[in-house]
Amino acid sequence: MLSRMADNLYWLSRYTERAENLARILHVAQRLAALPSAYAGASNEWESAIATAACADEFEALYPDGATRENVIRYIVDSSANSSSIKACIETARANARAVRTAITSEMWEILNEGWNEMRGIEFDGISQSALTQFLQRVQQMSLRFDGAAYRTMLRSDQYWFQRLGTFIERADNMARLLDVKYHLLLPEKEPVGGGLDYFQWSSILRSVNALTSYHWVYRENVKPWLVADFLILRPEQPRSLISCYLELNDYLDKIAEAYGRQGPAQHIARSTTARLQNAKMDQIFQSGLHEFLVDFIEENNKLGAAITQQYLS
Amino acid sequence: MSAAPAAAFFDEMNVPDGGVRAGYEVISEWLKQAPRELLVNRKLEAEHFFRRIGITFNVYGDNQGTERLIPFDIVPRVLTSTEWQKLVRGLEQRVKALNAFIADSYGDREIVAAGIVPEELILQNPAFQPEMTHFTPPGGIHVHIAGIDIVRVDADTFYVLEDNARTPSGVSYMLENREAMMRLMPELFGSLRVAPVDNYPDALLETLRSVAPRSASRDPTVVLLTPGPFNSAYYEHSFLADKMGVELVEGRDLLVRDNFVYMRTTEGPRRVDVIYRRIDDDFIDPIAFNPSSMLGVPGLMSAYKSGNITISNAIGTGVGDDKAIYSYMPEITEFYLGEKPILSNVPTHRCREPEALRYVLSRLHELVVKEVNGSGGYGMLVGPHATKAERDTFAAKLKAHPDDFIAQPTLALSTVPCFVDSGLAPRHVDLRPYVLCGADGVRCVPGGLTRVALKEGSLVVNSSQGGGTKDTWVVET
Numbered sequence: 001m002l003s004r005m006a007d008n009l010y011w012l013s014r015y016t017e018r019a020e021n022l023a024r025i026l027h028v029a030q031r032l033a034a035l036p037s038a039y040a041g042a043s044n045e046w047e048s049a050i051a052t053a054a055c056a057d058e059f060e061a062l063y064p065d066g067a068t069r070e071n072v073i074r075y076i077v078d079s080s081a082n083s084s085s086i087k088a089c090i091e092t093a094r095a096n097a098r099a100v101r102t103a104i105t106s107e108m109w110e111i112l113n114e115g116w117n118e119m120r121g122i123e124f125d126g127i128s129q130s131a132l133t134q135f136l137q138r139v140q141q142m143s144l145r146f147d148g149a150a151y152r153t154m155l156r157s158d159q160y161w162f163q164r165l166g167t168f169i170e171r172a173d174n175m176a177r178l179l180d181v182k183y184h185l186l187l188p189e190k191e192p193v194g195g196g197l198d199y200f201q202w203s204s205i206l207r208s209v210n211a212l213t214s215y216h217w218v219y220r221e222n223v224k225p226w227l228v229a230d231f232l233i234l235r236p237e238q239p240r241s242l243i244s245c246y247l248e249l250n251d252y253l254d255k256i257a258e259a260y261g262r263q264g265p266a267q268h269i270a271r272s273t274t275a276r277l278q279n280a281k282m283d284q285i286f287q288s289g290l291h292e293f294l295v296d297f298i299e300e301n302n303k304l305g306a307a308i309t310q311q312y313l314s
Numbered sequence: 315m316s317a318a319p320a321a322a323f324f325d326e327m328n329v330p331d332g333g334v335r336a337g338y339e340v341i342s343e344w345l346k347q348a349p350r351e352l353l354v355n356r357k358l359e360a361e362h363f364f365r366r367i368g369i370t371f372n373v374y375g376d377n378q379g380t381e382r383l384i385p386f387d388i389v390p391r392v393l394t395s396t397e398w399q400k401l402v403r404g405l406e407q408r409v410k411a412l413n414a415f416i417a418d419s420y421g422d423r424e425i426v427a428a429g430i431v432p433e434e435l436i437l438q439n440p441a442f443q444p445e446m447t448h449f450t451p452p453g454g455i456h457v458h459i460a461g462i463d464i465v466r467v468d469a470d471t472f473y474v475l476e477d478n479a480r481t482p483s484g485v486s487y488m489l490e491n492r493e494a495m496m497r498l499m500p501e502l503f504g505s506l507r508v509a510p511v512d513n514y515p516d517a518l519l520e521t522l523r524s525v526a527p528r529s530a531s532r533d534p535t536v537v538l539l540t541p542g543p544f545n546s547a548y549y550e551h552s553f554l555a556d557k558m559g560v561e562l563v564e565g566r567d568l569l570v571r572d573n574f575v576y577m578r579t580t581e582g583p584r585r586v587d588v589i590y591r592r593i594d595d596d597f598i599d600p601i602a603f604n605p606s607s608m609l610g611v612p613g614l615m616s617a618y619k620s621g622n623i624t625i626s627n628a629i630g631t632g633v634g635d636d637k638a639i640y641s642y643m644p645e646i647t648e649f650y651l652g653e654k655p656i657l658s659n660v661p662t663h664r665c666r667e668p669e670a671l672r673y674v675l676s677r678l679h680e681l682v683v684k685e686v687n688g689s690g691g692y693g694m695l696v697g698p699h700a701t702k703a704e705r706d707t708f709a710a711k712l713k714a715h716p717d718d719f720i721a722q723p724t725l726a727l728s729t730v731p732c733f734v735d736s737g738l739a740p741r742h743v744d745l746r747p748y749v750l751c752g753a754d755g756v757r758c759v760p761g762g763l764t765r766v767a768l769k770e771g772s773l774v775v776n777s778s779q780g781g782g783t784k785d786t787w788v789v790e791t
Contacts, residue, residue, distance in 0.1 A: 003578040004567050099543055102556045158580060260581045312580040 013166030020143030441632025570613030
């Protein structure tokens with residue numbers, strides 16, 4: 001298939017996935033901000049939302065008065081200055097979809113087109129709490145439906161595989177960032193792991209990836225930071241964990257390599273990252289530094305993205 | 315011939331004494347029996363169908379990039395198979411003559427030596443591409459896809475109004491109109507034998523493959539080159555690529571290496587043999603032509619001249635389809651084919667000839683004056699509908715640049731009933747059949763695109779000027 005078409009499919013999925021993750025982050029921030037401070041802890045949820053969305057520097061330059069609810073919502077939801085705002089993500093996803101109309105199914109197109117049309121009718125300036133909640137839910141639903149439509153309607157060929165690669169690269173990146181920022185904020189240097197942590201803060205991480213209930217099913221324990229990390233990094237049962245994303249990435253890259261009769265750097269990088277995740281133990285990760293581990297991972301993930309682009313998309 | 319009174323227009327369905335013409339019997343009967351609400355519903359359904367599949371065109375000069383629907387009329391336009399047979403023979407002859415003329419224009423120019431066509435009409439034509447001189451494209455054919463605009467004035471007379479030998483568009487409407495009609499009017503299709511058109515994409519692909527360069531494999535790779543999603547005909551480009559099962563590429567998807575053309579794929583560069591391009595000559599290669607073009611492929615012209623790629627239609631075919639050359643088509647046909655033209659031209663006055671200019675200036679109030687290189691119904695004067703002031707302004711333009719204009723009588727274009735707000739009413743139509751010309755012969759699917767001037771009394775059928783379309787049925791009688 002044309003490289004441009006594969007590129008469109010790949011980014012179409014990345015942007016849809018990114019929009020969903022941003023919506024989840026804001027959704028949780030909104031929930032936490034509504035708690036009395038005795039429950040929510042001292043940290044500023046809106047600041048944490050900005051840090052998770054990986055855009056703190058740009059945000060500070062644009063909004064000198066800081067991470068207020070209004071500023072954060074405006075910036076993450078509909079700022080034209082932010083090329084990764086939810087609105088920009090949906091715009092970009094639709095533009096990519098329009099360019100490859102024949103490569104995606106009509107179901108996929110209609111879901112994106114509908115989401116885009118709906119979004120254009122919303123006035124975000126001074127948006128009410130309930131309207132915002134509803135919008136964030138609609139974005140998550142759109143991404144879920146899009147994912148489902150791709151899964152259920154796309155022909156299993158390289159078009160589908162590139163579409164999936166985009167989803168899982170983005171999901172792995174977003175998950176690693178979310179964990180890194182939360183740990184950074186919630187676990188000050190001098191505080192020992194497991195000490196004086198707030199249940200609501202930790203469960204918010206799980207909640208933002210829709211994993212709170214499943215956590216209890218897997219661990220049958222109270223929410224504990226190292227178990228949250230274990231769940232979201234190393235457990236293959238958790239579909240958004242880093243290892244799950246990498247098992248999928250490996251799988252689709254293998255399918256592509258098999259279909260094309262050759263493999264390259266992308267397959268090697270994915271395989272070595274997967275092996276590292278499979279061999280890792282949570283206590284070792286904590287000993288050598290979770291932050292360092294996650295920073296390394298994000299870098300490796302970016303390398304994989306670059307290798308996929310180099311090998312197939314340009 | 316002058317502007318005819320309304321009653322004098324040839325109605326393709328109804329005979330003045332109350333009868334119905336051959337081929338229309340079933341349709342006329344059906345229309346009589348169908349209650350108004352049914353027709354209204356079918357019209358709405360048709361609109362819904364076109365909106366849903368997204369068959370739209372973008373309007374040039376509209377900064378909003380609005381995607382608009384071309385209005386569709388639910389009453390079919392009928393040609394009997396006898397009428398069609400005669401048209402097809404004429405169309406094939408016309409396209410052969412066009413091809414011969416273009417080849418000669420870039421060859422020895424025998425037609426100039428014979429004193430038939432003035433040399434400056436070729437050399438000074440803005441569409442003339444000196445790059446093509448003494449170059450024979452693969453298969454020896456320049457025009458693979460032609461759209462010949464035909465109008466009818468009475469029971470027996472069809473005129474060619476215009477030849478389109480560059481990148482004629484609209485064929486997706488022909489196909490989608492039929493698709494819509496088969497859903498909307500199954501009862502009519504059940505009782506009439508309508509010749510199918512849905513093999514057009516296959517015929518197009520066969521034609522394109524037949525002119526692949528010699529260096530191509532036995533299974534040549536064809537692509538459709540589009541300027542991209544912002545082009546007004548993008549829907550058609552993606553539609554045709556999809557139906558043919560070929561890649562829809564943009565300039566940046568192609569690269570030229572050692573004078574061969576490749577497309578960038580996920581499996582590495584892949585050889586391309588035939589490019590069905592929907593990009594104008596000037597934009598196709600920034601090295602050979604317009605250096606600021608972002609749409610083209612650098613080096614394409616050089617690969618073309620090395621004989622390693624077929625570009626369809628060939629570069630420079632515009633030299634054969636402008637309105638000045640048009641007036642010579644009867645002579646051109648006789649010169650190359652040794653045959654009398656089967657299809658007539660509209661009688662045309664070449665304003666470049668002093669005697670004709672004098673005549674045109676004295677009859678401006680009854681003539682249509684067209685710019686030689688204009689298109690889309692812009693830059694023309696419809697004498698009978700113009701004010702005295704408009705005619706005077708135009709006369710000044712004519713005197714200043716007589717070479718740029720031709721004039722024709724106002725034609726009494728035939729009408730077909732249309733379902734408009736006031737009910738069934740006659741509206742003027744034309745017809746654009748698509749003629750495919752490959753190394754293995756000429757193909758022409760029965761029918762074409764019928765365009766209709768939906769404004770009462772209007773003779774302008776262009777979609778940019780409020781025109782609509784109809785499905786065209788070739789039926790056995």
